[in-house]
Amino acid sequence: MRLSIGRSYLVAPHCVKSSRLISSSSSKPQIPLFLRPPNHSIKLTDLHKWYNWAKTLNSSVGSSFVDTDNGPDSTLLNRELKWLVQDAVEDKSVSSELGNEIEQNPKLGLRNVRLKVGIEELYRLWKQRIDERRPFQYIVGCEHWRDLILSVEEGVLIPRPETEALVDLVGKVVLDNEALREGFWVDLGTGSGAIAIGICRILEGGARVIATDLSSIALAVAGYNVQRYGLQDLIELRQGSWYKPLQDVRGKLSGIISNPPYIPSDNIFGLQAEVGKHEPIVALDGGSNGMDDLIHLCDEAAVMLKPGGFFAFETNGEDQCKLLVNYMENNHKGRFCNLKIVSDFVGIPRFTTGFLKEAI
Amino acid sequence: MSIFTFRKQVCYRIFSLFGNVLISRHRLIPKLQCSSAAPQNCVLWNHGTSDFSRISGFPFSTLRLFSTQVAVEPSTSDGLTVEGILGNRWTILDESESDWRSHAASIAQSIHLIKKRLQWKKLMMRLELLSVELNKADLWDDPAHAGKINREHGSIMSKIKEIMAFERELLEHIDMIKLAREENDTELESESLSALLTMRRNSKEKELEALLSGENDSCSCYIEVQAGAGGTESMDWAAMVMQMYKMWAQRRGFKVTVMEEMPGEIAGIKRATIKLDGEYAFGYAKAEVGVHRLVRISPFDSNKRRHTSFAAVAVIPITGDASTHVQISESDLRIERFRSGGAGGQSVNTTDSAVRIVHIPTGITATCQNERSQHQNKASAMAVLQSRLNQLEMARQAQINAQHTQSLSDITWGNQIRSYVLHPYQMVKDLRTNYEVSDPNSVLEGDLDSFILNYLSISLDKDGDES
Numbered sequence: 001m002r003l004s005i006g007r008s009y010l011v012a013p014h015c016v017k018s019s020r021l022i023s024s025s026s027s028k029p030q031i032p033l034f035l036r037p038p039n040h041s042i043k044l045t046d047l048h049k050w051y052n053w054a055k056t057l058n059s060s061v062g063s064s065f066v067d068t069d070n071g072p073d074s075t076l077l078n079r080e081l082k083w084l085v086q087d088a089v090e091d092k093s094v095s096s097e098l099g100n101e102i103e104q105n106p107k108l109g110l111r112n113v114r115l116k117v118g119i120e121e122l123y124r125l126w127k128q129r130i131d132e133r134r135p136f137q138y139i140v141g142c143e144h145w146r147d148l149i150l151s152v153e154e155g156v157l158i159p160r161p162e163t164e165a166l167v168d169l170v171g172k173v174v175l176d177n178e179a180l181r182e183g184f185w186v187d188l189g190t191g192s193g194a195i196a197i198g199i200c201r202i203l204e205g206g207a208r209v210i211a212t213d214l215s216s217i218a219l220a221v222a223g224y225n226v227q228r229y230g231l232q233d234l235i236e237l238r239q240g241s242w243y244k245p246l247q248d249v250r251g252k253l254s255g256i257i258s259n260p261p262y263i264p265s266d267n268i269f270g271l272q273a274e275v276g277k278h279e280p281i282v283a284l285d286g287g288s289n290g291m292d293d294l295i296h297l298c299d300e301a302a303v304m305l306k307p308g309g310f311f312a313f314e315t316n317g318e319d320q321c322k323l324l325v326n327y328m329e330n331n332h333k334g335r336f337c338n339l340k341i342v343s344d345f346v347g348i349p350r351f352t353t354g355f356l357k358e359a360i
Numbered sequence: 361m362s363i364f365t366f367r368k369q370v371c372y373r374i375f376s377l378f379g380n381v382l383i384s385r386h387r388l389i390p391k392l393q394c395s396s397a398a399p400q401n402c403v404l405w406n407h408g409t410s411d412f413s414r415i416s417g418f419p420f421s422t423l424r425l426f427s428t429q430v431a432v433e434p435s436t437s438d439g440l441t442v443e444g445i446l447g448n449r450w451t452i453l454d455e456s457e458s459d460w461r462s463h464a465a466s467i468a469q470s471i472h473l474i475k476k477r478l479q480w481k482k483l484m485m486r487l488e489l490l491s492v493e494l495n496k497a498d499l500w501d502d503p504a505h506a507g508k509i510n511r512e513h514g515s516i517m518s519k520i521k522e523i524m525a526f527e528r529e530l531l532e533h534i535d536m537i538k539l540a541r542e543e544n545d546t547e548l549e550s551e552s553l554s555a556l557l558t559m560r561r562n563s564k565e566k567e568l569e570a571l572l573s574g575e576n577d578s579c580s581c582y583i584e585v586q587a588g589a590g591g592t593e594s595m596d597w598a599a600m601v602m603q604m605y606k607m608w609a610q611r612r613g614f615k616v617t618v619m620e621e622m623p624g625e626i627a628g629i630k631r632a633t634i635k636l637d638g639e640y641a642f643g644y645a646k647a648e649v650g651v652h653r654l655v656r657i658s659p660f661d662s663n664k665r666r667h668t669s670f671a672a673v674a675v676i677p678i679t680g681d682a683s684t685h686v687q688i689s690e691s692d693l694r695i696e697r698f699r700s701g702g703a704g705g706q707s708v709n710t711t712d713s714a715v716r717i718v719h720i721p722t723g724i725t726a727t728c729q730n731e732r733s734q735h736q737n738k739a740s741a742m743a744v745l746q747s748r749l750n751q752l753e754m755a756r757q758a759q760i761n762a763q764h765t766q767s768l769s770d771i772t773w774g775n776q777i778r779s780y781v782l783h784p785y786q787m788v789k790d791l792r793t794n795y796e797v798s799d800p801n802s803v804l805e806g807d808l809d810s811f812i813l814n815y816l817s818i819s820l821d822k823d824g825d826e827s
Contacts (some may be wrong), residue, residue: 076712136711146730161713161734284706291739310639345697348704
């Protein structure tokens, strides 16, 4: 079911003007930079000039972002810059020439290279990256997540590497319990559609996946990503808050997966600039202790899952994981079983998982 | 005499020559039989060799002959062999001179060289060993092992057959020419002469191919470069070496992927790994294993002093061979990832997804940070780790099977192999072959083939394996 990502494959056939890279008001999703047509041409030496300018900007950052809010340092910014070049040029060999060869052989600079974005726009974009701390993923319009390249834009949470593990958890569960491979799986608050697409591929077509989100931008972006991976027949997108649009499948769900907002409101202000100033607060703020949505998801899971159904929720860390397990053991006595806390890749307890008990 | 009858006569002569060969083969039968296995294994035998018996037109069904039948030296109708041609010391003239002796001598020399490069005697011994192995009744109890033996046997067989056929072709053409002369048939003579010329040209290609006949030579590979002691100066040198390989690989048409790159604080790299995808990437690159030394006026020294820096190069083949494919158990791995500190998850947005994998039992590590998702970095790092462990396994197997070990491709970083002097004079010199050029820039821009081919031919040609 793996579909290759055709460079020319554009779901939304409308032409995106390069000067309008950000427009969160548009309901049509942005096309990621790397998928745009190479409509711009420029001398390599001018691109090189921009590249050096951006590198100077990066080194002026030093470790100042790290010191303020654990942001990126200049090494990481340089790597991002290389990736921006990779996404923006048509001919991939250009990125290596920018590094070394052009300095050794200035003649190379005279040739024209084709770009997917104008050079003025490249200056503007990198200025935004440094001055405004605009997330790199919004700059290039995509995030590499697992083996996927997902379109993202302002208004949609950028999928985190920690969340990649949720898909693996589902993979393990269905390996042990083939019956769960079928039926309905839901991704609540799907955002870019990352989890829905990830689990749909790991379920190998056996299940129907329903992804919900309150935000119409998120749904538009998720729809674009679903189309790009050719999963529109297996993933259904529904608008609404959490379980509201799912009343027809009440008590029938094989699995519920969600990465709901879980950051305590008090912590929002001190967040890393890339997150706090640019990503949608509605996808981050989980109320006073960060658990408003998690608690709601648990309560409803008891009636939405079918007996033996599986759930996995991402949390802010150890405290929330423990609270959630306690809550389920006390407030839903005897309803759930196999409650587990699963750590993420750096060892922070990150996910709470479990099953609805089989009917006796 | 018409061409037609003439050819018939030639055919007859060749056939009689073949008869000689059969007779000489026959002489070898008793000696062989004592070393071969019981008759009930003939079926298995047949399995591996039937196509050979068919191709060579071997008329009797003594199947276990096949490993030695190739050892018989072909000759012309009047008993001239390739060895004999070499012994005659005919002058080798330019290709454009239509002298059949010159062509024949040149081809014979090539055959001699190719055999040397293939380590002909060792190859024959190995073939015999594999034949004995193939003959064992319990061979297929371990299908993976059996498959490997069978494959290796097949590949050695085809190498030997190819050279033998080449040898026979040479001698047949000589027979033809002699006949044509006897019969004054100028047309046939010039036909055969031009056939010899074609062979002479092909033989140069075969010489080159024989350089890359090692077990994993045709594989893709990883190249790792690590800066030696000496800080920024060495790190800059390591980056230059890496750049040299990238440019060389591009010239050779290999696909280059950067797996990992740890930049130096001021300039250059502490270490980096690239992957070369393409036929014979390992065969060529293995010649680069070792320490590379640079002498120059350091651009990082304000006093403009002369500095010596070192960079170490390792090359790892990416084999598809199941028998050296090490099964890695998840529990033996420690996977280390970039830790942003703080709460992680939604609170952090970083594009740093570097992954380092430690194989606890061996202490071998692999790092990848150049992919854009953690998942992909982990997959790439696992691929590097897998190749390193496979290489270790290969070394282990090679030790067990010492006679088949190649002196090439030392698994460690190796010794100093090459000096690049930019000041006070300009020179690149290979310390193993003493091959040198006076234009370091072209070498640093990837003009490495002459160094590589020189080393490969010297290391394979040096021991008088074939005499």
